[in-house]
Amino acid sequence: METYNITVVGATGLVGREFLKVLDERRIPVGRLRLLASKRSAGTVITFRGQAITVEETTEESFGPDDHIVFLSASGEASRRFAPIARAAGCFVIDDSSAFRMDPSVPLVIPEVNADDLEWHEGIVSQPNCTTTPMVMALAPIHRVNPLKRIVVATYQAVAGAGAAAVEGLKSETRAALEGRREPSGTQKREIAFNAVPQIDAFAEDGYTKEELKMANETRKILHAPDIAISATCVRVPTLFGHAMAVWAEFERPISLDEARALIASAPGVTLVDDPAAERYPTPHDATGNDLVLVGRLRADTAHPGGIAFWTVTDSIRKGAATNVVQIIEEADRRDLIRRAAR
Structure with missing residues (x-):
């Protein structure tokens, strides 16, 4: 080089x-x-x-x-x-x-x-955006052979995505809460210690936040697929590092769970951590400090036959x-x- x-x-x-x-x-x-x-x-x-x-x-x-x-x-x-x-x-x-x-x-x-x-x-x-990357990396190998039609995603985003001040804010709020005090740090839209805040960035006129619109618009641009229907709900949670998300995906043709598993496992930079019998699935702790997109809880979408649902996590500061x-x-x-x- x-x-x-x-x-x-x-x-x-x-x-x-x-x-x-x-x-x-x-x-x-x-x-x-x-x-x-x-x-x-x-x-x-x-x-x-x-x-x-x-x-x-x-x-x-x-x-x-x-x-x-x-x-x-x-x-x-x-x-x-x-x-x-x-x-x-x-x-x-x-x-x-x-x-x-x-x-x-x-x-x-x-x-x-x-x-x-x-x-x-x-x-x-x-x-x-740091949430767009892991979702697209997990879905791209399927999209290449069976184009995406619809995505619904809910994110659980660590405070590190809002910067160093937000990390310190969570720490200070947590110390105060454990001592019986409420001391908002002002780094999130609401207190974040022992809480979940369903707003990241400002609201647009349609009721979605800019963070949610970023996920939708960026996914379409990266995949060169302007017609994918995407609905996102982005939530800040009291973890320090590692963004997580639950994803439901529908494709132009029904896909079997075995085919989806094989395609996701073949994706560069993506690792399947998925063994329900052994209670194996990835968490933000598993993603922190490395560059992998970890995927687990892969299953058929019972609400939409032929679709899939899965859970994915990554370190938003590194691969994100x-x-x-x-x-x-x-x-x-x-x-x-x-x-x-x-x-």
């Missing part, structure tokens, strides 16, 4: 720090590494491969042709501000926000599912974010697409 200069915007956040960890784990050759963040976080020192690097403030002058790869892991507002500047400077930009996901000129990529979409990038590549970005870099390098951004 070629050596690239890499610039990270949002380097002090949960995903930014995990991205650096994954770069090291996967032995990605890095030339110059620049770490950027907000003015408040500038001056923080982060160590990468034995080198202490001081975080700089992100400005419109932060990007140039020597920044071969720019990973934006900040707010949508920051992405909309800085991604076009970095692209204009010839950088290969990967964005972790929702800012460009539905832009028809920007590929939305899970490398195991639609890596070919990288071929038409115009300098910016987006990665999906940082690892997927590193895999995009690896795949783009293999296809000689990173330097193309500068040409």
